[in-house]
Amino acid sequence: MTFRRWTALSAAVLTAALATGTIASAAASPSGATTVTWQDRLGEIAQGVVAEVDDFQASMYERTPQVTARRMMSVVAHELAEHSDPVAAWEALQLVLDHQIMDPSHEAYGSLPNDIWGDCWYGVECHQFTVAPSTPTSAGAASQVARTAELEAGPHVLTFDVRDSVTAVQANYHVFQALVGGQVVWERDVSGGTTAWEHVSVDVSAQTSGAASTTVSFRLLEKRGVTNFAVQVSLDSMALSGSSIDDDAPSAWTASQTGTGVEVVVGPNGTPEINATSFSLLLGAGILNAPQYFTQFTPAQQQVIRDRFVLASRSTLEAPHAQLGYTNARLLRDVQMILVGQGAGDAALYQAGVERWRDWLQYTREWGIREYGSTVYYGIDLGALMMGHGYVQDPVLRDEFRKALDFFWYDIAANFLPASETMAGSSSREYDWTHSSGPAYFLRVEDWRTRPLDSYSVFNYQVLVSYRGGEVYHPGTAHRALATTSPKIVEAKTDPNRFLDRYAYIQDGRAMGSTSESFTNVIPGMGAPTPYDKAISISAVGSDPAVGTVSIVPAAGTDPYGKTYPGSAPLHAILHPVTAQKGGDLLTQLDLRPAGTRTSSFETNVMIPAGSEAVLLDGGVVDTTVLGSTPASLTSTVTLWEGDSCIAVRVLRADGIDGQTPQAAFVVDQAGSDIGMARFAITQFTSPSRTTLLAERAAVTLYARTGACASLADAQTFAAETASAKISQQQSATVHSSAVTTPDGDLLQVGTDIVARDQLFRKVNGVAVLAPSILTVNGVDYSTVLD
Structure with missing residues (x-):
């Protein structure tokens, strides 16, 4: 088979994009000043994304970039919308269809593989x-x-x-x-x-x-x-x-x-999977349900598309990991089923999608967003929901999508830190571990992010398609008002297990969020805690909105910054935390389980932004511009001052592993320095060679605070208050507990059942910590949004 070689994108793309609605000219206000609209910001993004698609097309046949069904569907949409070239679009689509599983005896019959050219030259x-x-x-x-x-x-x-x-x-x-x-x-x-x-x-x-x-x-x-x-x-x-x-x-x-x-x-050739199929079909559904694009194909091609899309969509019906709690995969699957069924005229497929969508909606009404706070997946969630809202024809169903979008944007607003123009707090899945970027494309279009994006992706052609539907959704003034509210106390359920409730405090340029969870893919009987969960995240933002965040990374001989691991998340050990938080004070107890890990080292790291105005170790300033290690103790306090805020983290306990005595130090290394980060490292095990660890348990207990600071003297005072806070720790044969009395007089208590290996209690001033609803901010209940 021979293929057309695409040439570089010309300036004509912008003209074509204007014609298709991708880019709108800036409108003039009554005063004569130029008004920047959401269409302009979408146009800015379109230029970046389209350029990435064009670069991808220019090199894809050289097999240098990864070629997936989802990327190819971006090419299909691109050729129809930007070039009105159905020949090139069909050529790209044929490449996807040639890799579809078409053996009826195959368990993944109809699905699309992740890789177009993976282990084979061509085909399935x-x-x-x-x-x-x-x-x-x-x-x-x-x-x-x-x-x-x-x-x-x-x-x-x-x-x-x-x-x-x-x-x-x-x-x-x-x-x-x-x-x-x-x-x-x-x-x-x-x-x-x-x-x-x-x-x-x-x-x-x-x-x-x-x-x-x-x-x-x-x-x-x-x-x-x-x-x-x-x-x-x-x-x-x-x-x-x-x-x-x-x-x-x-x-x-x-x-x-x-x-x-x-x-x-x-x-x-590549593993057939629901995500590859659903991502591809969601883009395809935007074509299937848009006459200006779909009618560019011949009638015979249109029928092939209907038949093959329906077949692919049906292959996702009973996919085991599209569970109620795996939010992004679930929404992708349900929405593409609805839209493929609608566009192809398959009433049974459409109804199956509607039923599954309403199951998810009811679950979310009761337990909240299970895959919560994920700065990457919220972008996918919004795109799927906007596709449903923009392309579905049933007004009742469209209103359900609107309610879901309202709720997601309220959750984003609740956890939004204006100083960083992104979300803060704990997250179930985090791929930009040190510098959480948030659902950046949508934040930028809606003007919640004022600076342009740092980079663009072929994958995010989906964003353009989601804004091209007949009914375009935008968050309202109430969302923006909540986003800019200060201070905010955010409480939210995420699961029937109430230890997994999340809590966030956001005020001015600082934020602290936590949960007592190690997140999993939420597949019953399958999966395991992923390295992407970020149970604790603390931010202090000054003049640099992209400053890194403070987090906790127990790691067995791996990159704690996550820059050498796919997805830019560290392959961290499971935290098994139990955490109590009130406002800007947090007490967490980690129940680390190193047994069976084969490694030459095991460290628990507290990640620290190296570019902060000042970083203090036990009250003394540390030069974070010089590579090296500064000795610390197992009772040390590390403090940073940035903008008008301070963050302090104090070690209360850290166990050695396999009989070793733990050591602590403040570390500035090249890998961290390259991304503006340093770390407080507690080395719990080290060996000249890789060794299989035997210890079943290694506890780490930390007390963290964030609050106002205007000077280095304030930071030193803040550090001293943290270091002198009253603490107590107890361990019996069955229970490990910790308590701290904060400088403001609040009592935080956490406990772990070390026999059952589970959270036992978390209390604030003697009262168990429980979120009142699926989303409450400063006492206002937002759960009714989904009614």
Whole structure:
């Protein structure tokens, strides 16, 4: 298959965008001054996103960027909206449809894989030859696929695409070969080179001369045995000119193995999944339900789109992880079902989507937003809800989407810190760990963020589509008023387990938020706490709205800043916290469980913005511009002053692991300095080599405060007050408890059942901490918004 190569975006895009409503000219006010509208800000974003789509298109066939179904659907929408080019749009859409699972016997029949070009050159599956890790092989062992074909007269050329997984130069162990009539016509050592695809063409006329038929085979051969040398060789698009071998289905080839340790399977190109399918279909539904775009396709193409979109949508019906509590995946799934069913005229699919949507709505009315506070996923949630509101035809259903959007924006407003122009407080999923950016695209369009975005993404073409519906939603003046209210005390339920209620305090340029939860994917019987949950987050913002946040990161020999981990979140150990908070005072007790972790170190880190006006360790100023480590103690207090606010964190307890005595220090390292962060590090275990930890429990208890500070002297006073606050700690055979009396006289108490390994109590002034509703701010109940 050949494909059009797209050229760079020209200035004509802006003209086309104006015509399609993507960008609107700034309107003049009655006084003659220029008024910047939401359309202008959307246009600013459109320019950035469209440029990213164009760059993606220019390089996608070189296979340098990741090519996914969702990215390709952005290209489809882009070609229709920005270029009115249905030929290019269909070409891009065909690339998606060619990778759809179309085998009715497949458990993911109809779904779309995450990767378009993942482990195969093209299509849904291909042959993959492997030696697994820690798997011994012997010399002469081989895995092979073969096929016999009748030959026509004339020359014959064998072609195929191949790539392997090894770049290290360890030659003469694994070799990959192509054979015709039992003769090796091509081979290469699997080691060395690159992992890029290679297109191979070999004239095999000499091997086929005079023959009426021949057998073509490919094999991974062990020239020498190995004990632990894993490889994977992917083989695709095999063809022999002048024969019937022309990249037919892998099932036409016969696989076999000789010896042990080698294997060949028909492997998937990319994992079929609900998120890839739902993300793609949500963009597709924006096309399907917009006549100005959909009618650009031919009637035959329109019918293919309806049929294939319905098939894909049905594959998500019973997806196990679209649970009520996995909010972004749930909303994506439910909304695309509704809109695909509506646009394709499939009443059963539409009704199934409506029923599932209303199940989620009822759950949320009772327990709140389960995937709460996520600065990344709130953007996805808003996009899905706006698609529902903008494109659905039923006015009753549209009003339900409006109510949900109202509630989400009230939650965003409640947790909004104007000084940082983003959300603050705890979050279930955080991908920008140190500098939470919030649902930035929507904040920018609605003028809650005054500065332009730092970067744009192909994925966020979804934002443009969500604003193109027939009914455009915008948060109202009441939302903005709540966002700018100061101070704010925010309390919210998130789950039937009331220990998971969240609490936030926001005033002027500071914020503190907490929960007693280690978040999971909320899939019954599946999943585990993810590294993305941010149970405690504290902010102090001065002149730099993008200053980092204070958080807690227990980490086993990994990057505590999260910049080397996919998604920019640290792969932290599970906190298992129990936390009590009142206003700007917080007491948390972590029940760390290191047993079974294989590591050379285990640290609990308190992340500190290095660019603060001053950072103090036990009252003394620390130079955060100089790399190094400043010794501290297990009773130390670290304090930062930024703008008109201070944050102080005091260590009350930290256990060593496997008999070691913990050590504390304030650390400024290069990895942190590169992103404006430092850390207070409690090293609980260290070893010259990786060791499997045995300790079942390692407790860490911290007291944190935030409050007003106008000078370095104020910061020193604030640090001294924190360090002298009255504390008590007790541990019996069954209970570990901690208490602190704050400088304002409030009593915070937390307790852990160390037998059941669960939260036992959290109290403020002797009263259990419970949120009064799914969202309450300064005593005002916002739960009625969803009625």
